[in-house]
Amino acid sequence: MTEPDAIVIGGGIAGLACALALGDAGLRVTLLEQSDSLGGRARSCTAAETGDRIDLGPHIMLTEYRNMLRLLGQLGTRDRVVWQQQQLLTLVGRPHPVTVRVHRLPAPLHLLPSLLGVPQVSLRDLASNARLFWRVARLGRADALRLDDTSAEDCLRAMGVSERFIEWFWRSAAMTVMNVPLERCSAGALLGFFRYLIGTSGFQVGFAGEGLGDLFAPPALRRIETVGGSVRLHTRVVRLTGTDRAACGVRLADGSELRARWCVAAVPPSCLAPLLPESWAARHAMIGDLASFAPSPYISSYLWFDRKLTRERFWSKVWSPDTLNYDFYDLSNIRPGWSERGSVIASNIIHSQRAEHLSDEQIVAATVRELAEFVPEAEQARVVHARVHRIPMAIPAPYPGSEQRRPATTTPIEGLLLAGDWVRTGLPASMESAVRAGWLAAEQVLAAANRPRQLVCPLPPMQGLVRLVGGRAAR
Ligand SMILES: Cc1cc2nc3c(=O)[nH]c(=O)nc-3n(C[C@H](O)[C@H](O)[C@H](O)COP(=O)(O)OP(=O)(O)OC[C@H]3O[C@@H](n4cnc5c(N)ncnc54)[C@H](O)[C@@H]3O)c2cc1C
Numbered sequence: 001m002t003e004p005d006a007i008v009i010g011g012g013i014a015g016l017a018c019a020l021a022l023g024d025a026g027l028r029v030t031l032l033e034q035s036d037s038l039g040g041r042a043r044s045c046t047a048a049e050t051g052d053r054i055d056l057g058p059h060i061m062l063t064e065y066r067n068m069l070r071l072l073g074q075l076g077t078r079d080r081v082v083w084q085q086q087q088l089l090t091l092v093g094r095p096h097p098v099t100v101r102v103h104r105l106p107a108p109l110h111l112l113p114s115l116l117g118v119p120q121v122s123l124r125d126l127a128s129n130a131r132l133f134w135r136v137a138r139l140g141r142a143d144a145l146r147l148d149d150t151s152a153e154d155c156l157r158a159m160g161v162s163e164r165f166i167e168w169f170w171r172s173a174a175m176t177v178m179n180v181p182l183e184r185c186s187a188g189a190l191l192g193f194f195r196y197l198i199g200t201s202g203f204q205v206g207f208a209g210e211g212l213g214d215l216f217a218p219p220a221l222r223r224i225e226t227v228g229g230s231v232r233l234h235t236r237v238v239r240l241t242g243t244d245r246a247a248c249g250v251r252l253a254d255g256s257e258l259r260a261r262w263c264v265a266a267v268p269p270s271c272l273a274p275l276l277p278e279s280w281a282a283r284h285a286m287i288g289d290l291a292s293f294a295p296s297p298y299i300s301s302y303l304w305f306d307r308k309l310t311r312e313r314f315w316s317k318v319w320s321p322d323t324l325n326y327d328f329y330d331l332s333n334i335r336p337g338w339s340e341r342g343s344v345i346a347s348n349i350i351h352s353q354r355a356e357h358l359s360d361e362q363i364v365a366a367t368v369r370e371l372a373e374f375v376p377e378a379e380q381a382r383v384v385h386a387r388v389h390r391i392p393m394a395i396p397a398p399y400p401g402s403e404q405r406r407p408a409t410t411t412p413i414e415g416l417l418l419a420g421d422w423v424r425t426g427l428p429a430s431m432e433s434a435v436r437a438g439w440l441a442a443e444q445v446l447a448a449a450n451r452p453r454q455l456v457c458p459l460p461p462m463q464g465l466v467r468l469v470g471g472r473a474a475r
Contacts, residue, residue: 004030004230006262006445007250009237009275012040013431014419015266016220017071017438023229025442025451030258031224032250034236037213038221041394042431044211049385050304053211056389057300058329058346059431060314061206064196066457067435075219081206082313082334088114088205090315091172092374095119097315107464108133108198120168128162135159136195137462137469141426148188148403152178155187171319176326178428179296179350180397189398193428199466205314207334240265240275244283246414250275262448264441266419269293269396284412289405293422295393297356299349301325301367304385308332309343309375317370324349324363325370342384345371350394360388395429396422409440417441426459 004027008019011033019031037043044053061068061081072078088100100114115126147155152174156166166182170190174182178190208215221231236253240263249259265272273281273290281287313333317323331344338344347367349355355363364386372378396402406424409417419441421429427436439455446453462470 002028004028004258004260005449006030006264007032007258007260008264008266008419009250010040010266010271010420011035011038011217011231011233012266012420013042013068013071013216013434014421014438014441015040015264016216016224017067017435018264018266018419018442019224019229019231020071020074020220021439021442021453021455022445023224023227025446025449025453026227027445027449027451029224029229030260031229031231032235032237032252032258033231033233034253036233038217038231038233039213041391042212042434043217044213047302047385047387049387052304052331052344053214054302054331054346054387055208055212055300056391057298057348057394058327058331059208059212060327061208061431063202063204063206064200064460065430065432065435066460067439068432070457071435072215075216075223077215077219080209080215082209082336084205084207084313086204090312090374091118091318092315093120093168093318097374102202102204105201107201107462107466109464110201111198115169118168121165125162125165125168128160128165132156132159132161132191132194133198134469136191136198137466139191139195139470144188144192145404146188147191148186149400150187151183151400152185152187152190153183155191156182168318172316172326175319175350176316178398179298179395180399181351184397184399186398186400186403188403189428192403192426195462195466195470196460199462199464199470200460201463207313207329209334209336237275240277240280240416242277242413242415244279247416262415262417262445264417264419264438264445266438266441268393268420269422270295270393272418280413286407286411289407292405293396293402294399296350296395296397297352298389298391298394299352299355299363300389300391301345301347301349301363302385302387302389303343303345303347303364303367303371303383305343305345305378306382306384307342307377309345309371309377309381312374315374317373323370324355324366326350328371328374343381345378347371348394351397352390356390360386363388398428409437409444417444 325347421434427433
């Protein structure tokens with residue numbers, strides 16, 4: 001077999017985006033994936049009971065996912081994303097649900113009319129965010145890193161945000177967007193995300209109109225193979241090989257070795273650590289830091305009901321000490337052609353340590369109870385099938401101190417590059433961060449191969465007041 005120019009380890013979104021870009025640019029690329037399917041955490045499978053394609057757990061995309069949408073555009077599947085139009089989401093809380101819309105107003109006023117309609121939040125509560133807004137609008141990378149060791153809860157209190165607004169908004173935002181409780185979230189990571197929320201108006205939420213992994217994995221595989229690359233499933237890398245200073249290939253679980261000038265490790269930190277020779281770990285602090293990335297686990301459920309429960313596509317519960325599931329989706333209202341079917345409800349228990357002791361049956365029962373808070377008919381309806389997926393890591397948790405440990409794409413080891421949602425992309429760990437990371441790594445390889453290409457879309461520009469106040473601070 002001819003030696004490839006580049007080996008990509010991991011067939012998740014980051015690895016596929018990277019391999020595709022390298023193959024498209026004329027490099028011989030080999031992608032190695034340990035499991036029997038591509039897509040990683042965004043993969044899809046067929047539910048045996050119904051034949052439906054479902055995901056590891058439900059995901060959303062945003063219109064601001066520029067890299068992800070460009071990738072889907074290249075693969076010809078971008079039009080299979082179903083967008084929510086003006087409505088962002090419905091928040092389920094007492095005394096009644098609130099529909100959050102993105103209004104046609106300059107940022108950050110685009111969210112204000114919805115927030116003014118929330119019974120738990122007064123004008124004074126909203127105004128208590130003024131100092132925070134000012135700080136966030138001017139937040140640069142160095143500033144975000146300075147705030148990384150602080151918990152987001154302490155930071156919001158220090159900025160004078162009212163307890164009621166922290167309880168109602170910030171606790172839910174930390175869980176649903178950052179995937180960790182507010183008191184365990186890095187202030188730098190949360191405020192970095194908040195800058196995008198208040199600095200870009202007009203964005204929409206979207207969902208895969210079919211299995212999420214089906215949007216990118218099969219077409220990426222076809223295209224990598226068409227340009228002469230190779231994708232090997234059931235192929236686990238056990239070690240990177242090389243000298244003290246340079247990577248030269250990989251050793252596989254069957255004992256064979258594969259050599260290449262560039263190796264891109266597009267795997268999560270917990271999978272990367274055991275691949276690195278001890279001499280590299282001893283020399284480079286970045287490698288030692290890998291052990292400190294903790295996972296945010298999820299429990300995702302899929303429930304098939306005997307009847308239609310709602311016309312809503314997507315809603316979320318607000319934080320409370322006993323909330324299990326946060327985000328709910330009715331796939332019968334999302335998937336084209338499913339509208340006449342009974343409801344297929346997908347939901348996520350985020351940072352799910354608090355539910356790990358529950359059996360699958362208990363999780364299903366609790367999910368139906370929480371569903372009934374929004375759709376009372378769920379209590380009367382019959383669950384025809386149910387699946388519970390226990391996912392050890394949805395993303396690496398953005399606990400205090402984690403943001404500064406996110407490594408760059410290039411490493412001190414020549415020929416070794418890192419990709420994956422968790423590397424330093426300027427974005428929270430997400431599908432968008434994964435594509436960006438894959439393309440950042442591909443840009444480095446292509447530059448070194450004298451085939452430079454601009455692949456990565458720039459981060460969305462700030463608009464409105466955030467742009468005025470912040471200028472170029474965050475660049
Ligand atoms: C339930 C759930 C809900 C989520 N919701 C959202 C959401 O709403 N929006 C959003 O943007 N993101 C969401 N995410 C996060 C998103 O799925 C991830 O950020 C993204 O898929 C990460 O892609 P990746 O390529 O970086 O890593 P991965 O998908 O983890 O890919 C890594 C791949 O490497 C392979 N691998 C590991 N070790 C080896 C080895 N030694 N040899 C060979 N192969 C190896 C793995 O099998 C895997 O296929 C969610 C995740 C989950 C699980």
